Amino acid sequence: MAADGFVAPTAVELVGFHAVDEGVTPCIAIPRMKRAGRLDTSGRGLAIVQDLSHNWDWTLNAYGKAVWFQLVAWPALQADHLSLI
Numbered sequence: 001m002a003a004d005g006f007v008a009p010t011a012v013e014l015v016g017f018h019a020v021d022e023g024v025t026p027c028i029a030i031p032r033m034k035r036a037g038r039l040d041t042s043g044r045g046l047a048i049v050q051d052l053s054h055n056w057d058w059t060l061n062a063y064g065k066a067v068w069f070q071l072v073a074w075p076a077l078q079a080d081h082l083s084l085i
Helices: 045-052 075-084
Strands: 010-015 018-025 055-061 064-072
Touching: 045 055, 045 064
Parallel strands: none
Antiparallel strands: 010 018, 018 064, 055 064
């Protein structure tokens, strides 16, 4: 939950070997990386998404903004599949 009490709805979809998660927020500000200090309570979200995801991006929509990211859902299966090609 955000500091203003807004709970961002999310949707998760499986696309091939990727789990795609999309979160929507009414904020239309362009997402940007912040450098959070050790004691800061915010500013780490995009850094975590970038470090853990396969890919991420954002788009404006009728509700504000959506930020999405892809995670490799089954890395072992993907490696097996690629070795068969």
